Amino acid sequence: MSRFLLPVVAWLCCTLLASAAPQPAPQDGAAASAADSAVSLQRVSTAVPWPRGIVWHEGKLLVLARGVHRSAGGPNPEIADQGGTIFELDPTVFEPVVAGQAPGEAVRANGRVLVRPSEPPFKLWDRIAPAIRDTLTDRPYAGLVKDPVSRSLFVLAFSGIDTAETPYMRKNATDAVHRYDMRSGLWHVVENHDQTAVPAEKLGQWIGNETYPHHDPGANPPPHGLANGPCGGWVVGRYLYVTAKDNSALIQYDLAELQRSGATGPPPARFIFNRSGPHDDPFLQTRDHGNMYVEGACAVTAHEGMLYVAFRTTSQVVRFPIDSDGDVVQPIVAEYLAQFDPYEKQGEGYSRSADIFDMRTDSRGNLYVSCNGQGTIGRRDADAVGVLNARKGTT
Secondary structure (H helix, E strand, C coil), rough: CCHHHHHHHHHHHHHHHHHHHHHCCCCCCCCCCCHHHCCCCCCCCCCCEEECCCCCCCCEEEEEEEECCCCCCCCCCCCCCCCCCEEEEECCCEEEEECCCCCCCCHHHCCCCEEECCCCCCCCCCCCCHHHHHHHHCCEEEEEECCCCCCCCEEEEEEEEEECCCEEEECCCEEEEEEEECCCCEEEEEEEECCCHHHHHHCCCCHHEEEEEECCCCCCCCCCCCCCCCCEEECCEEEEEEEEEECEEEEEEECHHHHHCHHHHHEEEEEEEEECCCCCCCCCCEECCCCCCCEEEEEEEEEEEEEEEEEECCEEEEEEEEEECCCCCCCCEEEEEEECCCCCEEEEEEEECEEEEEECCCCCCCCCECCCCEEEEEEEECCCCEEEEEECCCC
């Protein structure tokens, strides 16, 4: 199911945002009344191939082209999927979704290229190079984050290819976070990995998690290689937070100098938490539930002095306090908020997990969690007390 959900998620975000906003007259001859558009699903664009990240910017929607999804077996030389390209969409262009009716011309054309990836800092896939080259690229691109203070867009590169044979997921050695400065129109590196750390005989084959991180951040200057599988991000005050699924980490980047002076170098970075012990050891201290085992940090957001983090594999959501600058209050003691479908291992894969992809709050503090494995979006009310049992079939 996941191979189909990613384009739908970004497309659905566009359509829901259009439905919630004041509605202009329908475009491209669509015959829908204002009353109908308030309750119906609207199509905004079909112009972005494999859309993933989406942010508002100056009245427009900026959408990231993810590149061909991993479950398709990796880059296809016959498909120009524009992975890493950021498109600008006009949210006032939309039409109602009608079963069996093809998208109109205005919707099909609603998306201009705002910026393309450049190498460096990207490690781009060369469509005319041998297939082994996809091991050395930082695709697919799993998220788009905006910092309004520094006018920066951050692209999260969660690299790897799903394969038909065991071990089914081949990691690339190039996970990265890139930054596009809208003031200068230039790309900069925030974090990347050194693919030269991978033995030559492993290129094009299985690359394991043992290659992360590539150097000690305490002894080396940035850019670091802290994020193994960056897939979620959020800016709070002077800090960018990134979740890394494959080392179950939350990483903090200090944007203070970038916001103040327009510095172009990689920002200082540190782990807030990460997988540091044996695989089965719990490593997150919670307020009312002791040490809790968590795995697969996947999404992060913030609301009124609290930072929320979701875990894709073990399907939990927690939060902890942050100060007025956006820094996490020490020592870290999490509040356990919700439990979706638990991880159940079966053979080489897993048979059950909520497979959380994303998470947001509304202005009241209600929390919304999108779950690929369940095919649902769950909500925890702002005034809820205790842990929400959101396992499938229980709510």
